[in-house]
Amino acid sequence: MSVVCLEEKLATFSDLWSPKIVGRLNDLDLMVVKVKGEFVWHSHPDTDDFFLVLKGRLTIEMRDGDVHLGPGELYVVPKGVEHRPVAAEETHLLLIEPKGTPNTGDAATAAVKTAI
Amino acid sequence: MSVVCLEEKLATFSDLWSPKIVGRLNDLDLMVVKVKGEFVWHSHPDTDDFFLVLKGRLTIEMRDGDVHLGPGELYVVPKGVEHRPVAAEETHLLLIEPKGTPNTGDAATAAVKTAI
Numbered sequence: 225m226s227v228v229c230l231e232e233k234l235a236t237f238s239d240l241w242s243p244k245i246v247g248r249l250n251d252l253d254l255m256v257v258k259v260k261g262e263f264v265w266h267s268h269p270d271t272d273d274f275f276l277v278l279k280g281r282l283t284i285e286m287r288d289g290d291v292h293l294g295p296g297e298l299y300v301v302p303k304g305v306e307h308r309p310v311a312a313e314e315t316h317l318l319l320i321e322p323k324g325t326p327n328t329g330d331a332a333t334a335a336v337k338t339a340i
Numbered sequence: 341m342s343v344v345c346l347e348e349k350l351a352t353f354s355d356l357w358s359p360k361i362v363g364r365l366n367d368l369d370l371m372v373v374k375v376k377g378e379f380v381w382h383s384h385p386d387t388d389d390f391f392l393v394l395k396g397r398l399t400i401e402m403r404d405g406d407v408h409l410g411p412g413e414l415y416v417v418p419k420g421v422e423h424r425p426v427a428a429e430e431t432h433l434l435l436i437e438p439k440g441t442p443n444t445g446d447a448a449t450a451a452v453k454t455a456i
Contacts, residue, residue, distance in 0.1 A: 300364065
């Protein structure tokens with residue numbers, strides 16, 4: 225692979241809630257995504273879920289309490305924990321999940337993750 | 341876990357080449373580290389090696405050619421590939437490796453990774 229400049233990768237697309245694969249770490253996809261608004265409540269039964277805010281602000285709603293992230297802040301939603309990402313403004317994230325993890329927790333409704 | 345502010349975590353220590361664990365993603369350690377100067381040549385036979393520059397500049401020397409990273413740039417050294425990180429100035433990194441991976445590629449010389 226070559227060096228991945230996250231800002232350059234994010235400049236190549238504008239669609240929201242559609243993670244783009246920028247690299248691979250063992251069996252994990254490294255992805256960037258632009259989000260704004262409310263995502264769906266979901267969980268991942270087989271994996272933790274990594275969020276790092278690159279720009280903007282993200283709230284991760286969870287049944288037991290929300291967390292709020294700004295630039296340079298990360299959070300890992302534990303395996304199986306229901307969550308809903310919400311962003312009032314357009315927010316840019318680095319996501320890390322095992323290859324093939326559906327972003328909605330459900331393969332039937334998941335975004336197709338393309339490599340950029 | 342709670343929200344991890346990478347800059348706050350980095351402000352809590354000053355030793356170089358000594359990764360600190362700030363979180364966990366499945367079986368992987370999420371770590372921050374401060375580096376300056378030349379590390380040792382090494383490789384990891386069982387895992388890729390993730391580097392994201394948070395501040396400063398990092399060169400990853402490899403036998404087939406070096407890569408140069410600035411803030412917001414990431415690189416994954418493939419499993420088994422010999423590499424040597426080098427930084428002319430103090431540089432701050434996010435590292436991701438499976439739990440227990442020796443930072444030098446050799447358990448006998450590896451830094452003890454403590455959680456902060």
